[in-house]
Amino acid sequence: xxxxxxxxxxxxxxxxxxxxxxxxxxxNDVNPARYLGIALWFAGAxxxxxxxxxxVVLGVHLLLRRAGRRIPVAVILIVQGALVIAxxxxxxxxxxxxKQGIGSANPTILPLDYAGNLLRFYAGLALVTAASIAxxxxxxxxxxxxDAPSRSxxxxx
Amino acid sequence: xTPRDAIAVAGRTMTAYRAALAAPERTARMAVxxxxxxxxxxLVCMGTGLYSHFLQDPLPWMVFPTRPVQxxxxxxxxxxxxxxxxxPLILGKLHVVYPQLFQTPPVRSFPHFLERASIALFVAxxxxxxxxxxxxxxQWYQLFAFPFRQTHYALSFVVIGSLAVHIGVKxxxxxxxxxxxxxxxxxxxxxxxxxxxxxMDGSGxxxxxxxxxxxxxxxxxxxxxxxxxxxxxxxxLNLFAPRDPRVGPQGLPVNRTAEDAEVVQLARSAGWTLxxxxxARRIVLDREALRELEQRTVDLPIACVEGWSRMATWTGVxxxxxxxxxEAPADARIRAVSLETNSSxxxxxxxxxxxxxxxxxxxxxxxxxxxxxxxxxxxxxxxPGRPGVLQTKWLSRLEVIE
Numbered sequence: 376x377x378x379x380x381x382x383x384x385x386x387x388x389x390x391x392x393x394x395x396x397x398x399x400x401x402x403n404d405v406n407p408a409r410y411l412g413i414a415l416w417f418a419g420a421x422x423x424x425x426x427x428x429x430x431v432v433l434g435v436h437l438l439l440r441r442a443g444r445r446i447p448v449a450v451i452l453i454v455q456g457a458l459v460i461a462x463x464x465x466x467x468x469x470x471x472x473x474k475q476g477i478g479s480a481n482p483t484i485l486p487l488d489y490a491g492n493l494l495r496f497y498a499g500l501a502l503v504t505a506a507s508i509a510x511x512x513x514x515x516x517x518x519x520x521x522d523a524p525s526r527s528x529x530x531x532x
Numbered sequence: 533x534t535p536r537d538a539i540a541v542a543g544r545t546m547t548a549y550r551a552a553l554a555a556p557e558r559t560a561r562m563a564v565x566x567x568x569x570x571x572x573x574x575l576v577c578m579g580t581g582l583y584s585h586f587l588q589d590p591l592p593w594m595v596f597p598t599r600p601v602q603x604x605x606x607x608x609x610x611x612x613x614x615x616x617x618x619x620p621l622i623l624g625k626l627h628v629v630y631p632q633l634f635q636t637p638p639v640r641s642f643p644h645f646l647e648r649a650s651i652a653l654f655v656a657x658x659x660x661x662x663x664x665x666x667x668x669x670x671q672w673y674q675l676f677a678f679p680f681r682q683t684h685y686a687l688s689f690v691v692i693g694s695l696a697v698h699i700g701v702k703x704x705x706x707x708x709x710x711x712x713x714x715x716x717x718x719x720x721x722x723x724x725x726x727x728x729x730x731x732m733d734g735s736g737x738x739x740x741x742x743x744x745x746x747x748x749x750x751x752x753x754x755x756x757x758x759x760x761x762x763x764x765x766x767x768x769l770n771l772f773a774p775r776d777p778r779v780g781p782q783g784l785p786v787n788r789t790a791e792d793a794e795v796v797q798l799a800r801s802a803g804w805t806l807x808x809x810x811x812a813r814r815i816v817l818d819r820e821a822l823r824e825l826e827q828r829t830v831d832l833p834i835a836c837v838e839g840w841s842r843m844a845t846w847t848g849v850x851x852x853x854x855x856x857x858x859e860a861p862a863d864a865r866i867r868a869v870s871l872e873t874n875s876s877x878x879x880x881x882x883x884x885x886x887x888x889x890x891x892x893x894x895x896x897x898x899x900x901x902x903x904x905x906x907x908x909x910x911x912x913x914x915x916p917g918r919p920g921v922l923q924t925k926w927l928s929r930l931e932v933i934e
Contacts, residue, residue, distance in 0.1 A: 412677020
């Protein structure tokens with residue numbers, strides 16, 4: 376048995392034991408009437424990620440790339456990155472906005488203007504994205520211009 | 533169509549879908565790069581989480597450090613911030629390995645079944661763990677069909693155990709891709725996506741760097757716009773944390789108000805007293821009597837399990853001085869009892885390392901003014917390096933645990 380195999384076996388055995396420990400804690404500390412709720416959350420997590428988020432990401436990705444016949448790839452990648460970050464922040468902040476609407480136990484919980492801040496964040500992200508795109512386009516233009524004289528020189532000859 | 537044909541068709545569909553998902557950033561190397569970061573974040577969360585858990589429910593032999601006084605503020609701030617960073621990291625990691633979901637045949641053998649089942653458990657428990665952790669910090673308890681703290685604690689073992697199993701299963705791949713390989717000429721991405729890319733924009737251009745940059749920027753953004761609740765220097769960037777540590781009575785947030793705790797009348801009563809009890813020895817002090825004892829002023833943070841924290845200045849009587857009045861043994865554990873009786877947090881236990889610490893006070897004042905009723909008027913415990921939930925408010929009794 377090689378060292379790597381021994382380490383693998385050890386990791387798997389320890390891992391299974393630790394998972395078992397989690398199971399014991401669950402059995403001891405959580406009322407069995409609650410297990411169904413936990414199981415639903417587990418199933419929901421898999422369904423929402425694998426069945427919803429991932430296919431939507433793929434769809435948006437394909438649509439963006441489809442636009443790529445007219446738009447430089449670098450620009451698409453920047454827009455894609457910005458959309459991912461916007462989606463990530465939306466997913467984190469929308470629960471805060473919703474909970475703020477429902478109300479909190481006291482006014483020190485969720486005290487910020489989350490909806491306003493999210494809009495300001497989108498605006499800032501759009502600015503940074505536009506600036507990055509401008510930099511990329513200017514660079515590629517100056518690269519093209521650097522190529523240009525040699526070509527026109529060849530034409531003249 | 534016979535069932536066998538149907539299975540074959542399903543198999544071909546899965547293979548086609550999986551091929552369609554091939555993309556430049558979906559490589560084993562990328563899975564290792566993100567996996568390392570995510571694994572590290574998980575271990576940080578587990579370590580800091582266990583620390584917080586055992587501070588609240590110590591095993592009998594446990595002794596905790598009381599310095600630096602910001603220790604808990606830092607560990608719990610790290611817990612919450614690392615937990616938030618797990619969102620972009622885990623979404624990136626799942627994006628990289630997503631095509632593996634569509635393996636054909638779905639199950640090759642019994643070990644393969646176990647491997648896939650363990651990954652399903654790992655992915656589900658990790659997603660649930662970070663999601664309920666985040667939702668708990670915004671106190672949206674109605675979404676939980678289970679008790680948060682116990683479930684979060686139990687799941688932490690499931691997540692870390694699954695991580696160990698996962699590393700064990702994938703170790704050969706991890707070792708092969710631990711270091712960057714010398715660049716091989718990159719073949720244009722095969723599969724339908726590669727062909728679609730070439731058709732769409734005339735290139736199969738790799739976007740590995742753009743992908744990593746996006747995950748990195750996402751992690752930085754979630755951390756920087758929320759960590760201000762735990763780390764004061766980042767406060768100006770705090771757009772999205774569930775708390776602003778400057779917002780609250782006397783400039784400090786509150787978790788449980790006097791009204792929630794149903795103690796307003798008792799706490800405001802002129803007849804309020806604090807009893808200090810060690811076996812048969814007992815003294816009873818009203819606010820005047822507490823005022824007449826030597827007053828000390830200390831700077832200690834209030835740091836919540838939910839991650840927010842803020843430094844404050846407290847004035848009151850050293851707990852150790854009160855314990856000396858009833859000749860409590862130096863190694864005694866102390867029970868602090870609140871006027872609050874409708875919650876399990878109405879009673880806390882203070883180990884001798886905290887009870888006898890010179891900075892631990894029965895505080896009467898906060899930032900130079902009498903304690904606000906929501907901060908525990910007439911008197912509360914404040915001690916270094918412990919979660920706010922143990923800094924018992926509306927104190928009515930201190931007793932040596934026999």
